[in-house]
Amino acid sequence: MFELSPAEWEAVYLSLKVGLWSTLASLPLGFVLAYVLARVQFPLKSLLSGIVYMPLVLPPVVTGFMLLLFFGTRGPGGKFLSDVFGITIAFRWTGAAVAAAVMGLPLMVRAMRLSIEAVDRRLELAARTLGATWWGTFFTVTLPLSLPGIIAGAVLSFAKSFGEFGATITFVSNIPGETRTLPIAIYSFLQSPGNEGPAVRLAVLSVIVSMAAIIGAEWVEGRVQKRLKVGAP
Amino acid sequence: MSFEVDIDVRYESFAVAAAFQAGPGITALFGTSGAGKTTILNAIAGVVKPQRGRIAADGQVLFDSNTGVNLKPEARRIGYIFQDARLFPHMNVQSNLLYGYRRTAGTRYAEPDAIIALLGLGHLLNRKPSSLSGGEQQRVAIGRAILASPRLLLMDEPLASLDDARKVEILPYIERLRDELKIPILYVTHARAEVDRLAQAVVTVENGRVKVA
Numbered sequence: 494m495f496e497l498s499p500a501e502w503e504a505v506y507l508s509l510k511v512g513l514w515s516t517l518a519s520l521p522l523g524f525v526l527a528y529v530l531a532r533v534q535f536p537l538k539s540l541l542s543g544i545v546y547m548p549l550v551l552p553p554v555v556t557g558f559m560l561l562l563f564f565g566t567r568g569p570g571g572k573f574l575s576d577v578f579g580i581t582i583a584f585r586w587t588g589a590a591v592a593a594a595v596m597g598l599p600l601m602v603r604a605m606r607l608s609i610e611a612v613d614r615r616l617e618l619a620a621r622t623l624g625a626t627w628w629g630t631f632f633t634v635t636l637p638l639s640l641p642g643i644i645a646g647a648v649l650s651f652a653k654s655f656g657e658f659g660a661t662i663t664f665v666s667n668i669p670g671e672t673r674t675l676p677i678a679i680y681s682f683l684q685s686p687g688n689e690g691p692a693v694r695l696a697v698l699s700v701i702v703s704m705a706a707i708i709g710a711e712w713v714e715g716r717v718q719k720r721l722k723v724g725a726p
Numbered sequence: 727m728s729f730e731v732d733i734d735v736r737y738e739s740f741a742v743a744a745a746f747q748a749g750p751g752i753t754a755l756f757g758t759s760g761a762g763k764t765t766i767l768n769a770i771a772g773v774v775k776p777q778r779g780r781i782a783a784d785g786q787v788l789f790d791s792n793t794g795v796n797l798k799p800e801a802r803r804i805g806y807i808f809q810d811a812r813l814f815p816h817m818n819v820q821s822n823l824l825y826g827y828r829r830t831a832g833t834r835y836a837e838p839d840a841i842i843a844l845l846g847l848g849h850l851l852n853r854k855p856s857s858l859s860g861g862e863q864q865r866v867a868i869g870r871a872i873l874a875s876p877r878l879l880l881m882d883e884p885l886a887s888l889d890d891a892r893k894v895e896i897l898p899y900i901e902r903l904r905d906e907l908k909i910p911i912l913y914v915t916h917a918r919a920e921v922d923r924l925a926q927a928v929v930t931v932e933n934g935r936v937k938v939a
Contacts, residue, residue: 620814621799622771622799622804622806623874625829629800633814
């Protein structure tokens with residue numbers, strides 16, 4: 494029952510690749526956005542958070558359609574990428590990673606933002622009076638203390654990216670070996686009768702990966718929390 | 727070493743004016759809560775920017791509204807001990823103690839062995855802050871500030887969050903610091919008993935106004 498066919502392996506491998514790359518690539522941007530939203534006050538801040546969080550509530554097909562309009566071969570982003578860097582991402586696995594990153598970003602930013610907001614700014618002040626520069630304080634106090642949220646955000650983004658369907662299939666379609674990730678493969682199997690077997694196998698697999706990601710993240714987070722545990726004042 | 731301050735800090739609903747000097751030993755900033763004592767310390771530490779005035783330590787200008795000098799907190803070499811210890815929770819006691827020490831090469835007068843002995847911290851070095859009592863945490867915070875070799879030490883009600891037994895435990899250490907370090911210590915408190923026991927000079931703060939006794 495649990496022998497995967499080459500086509501199924503391909504989908505699993507592709508989903509892992511897309512999930513890892515989209516998570517790694519969105520980490521720096523996600524952290525900067527989370528930091529800005531947590532700490533900086535500026536006009537139109539709610540507009541920025543609206544844009545970041547929008548994929549959470551927008552129909553995924555709309556997000557995918559907007560990506561297609563922007564990054565498609567005739568879109569402004571797509572033109573720029575192909576003219577300047579010679580890269581095309583529409584209908585490529587890299588495009589799937591971009592779609593997954595956009596869909597995972599709200600989850601990532603939210604977890605990171607909460608943990609940055611939870612860092613006691615008075616500790617940063619103490620560090621400054623002890624001779625640490627702003628950057629020194631950032632790397633020795635702010636970053637380590639917000640680590641649990643960074644880990645949680647990365648894992649949530651990975652789990653979301655691994656199983657992203659709507660925006661991905663709209664933006665990069667359903668090309669075996671290129672953009673047919675695990676959920677899109679499940680969808681394809683269900684389109685023709687008699688393929689419930691492989692669909693069930695992949696569904697079980699995606700449940701296992703998602704559970705493992707969340708349990709793993711909770712475990713790591715628990716360890717970090719314990720290490721950071723704040724005592725009575 | 728000596729220290730002088732002459733500043734105005736204004737908020738929308740509150741203004742603090744302070745002008746006084748301090749020499750080695752403890753100068754108490756004494757007054758009821760809400761009188762503006764912490765605002766004065768924050769301005770000296772470089773956390774709050776006064777609208778007008780001048781702050782100088784050892785002849786070096788830290789802030790001067792006329793010339794536009796406004797050193798960052800990390801460039802002032804002013805130790806700050808808060809009411810809560812504010813130890814870094816992810817570091818053990820030793821890393822906390824050495825945090826400022828490692829950042830002050832060249833201008834040091836305090837060395838870890840001597841300060842650890844002075845404050846009786848030798849048996850705590852590998853512990854995490856969360857496992858220490860309130861009094862122990864405050865002793866570590868004092869050691870951490872001293873090991874950055876500050877030229878002025880600010881203490882903002884360092885005993886206020888401790889019970890009486892813990893206060894009795896800390897007071898002798900503060901007296902030893904006062905007698906062994908040759909730097910001015912500004913000690914904010916609203917407790918008369920602490921002023922009487924510790925201070926050589928008293929500056930009274932009332933409704934944002936400073937009176938030199």
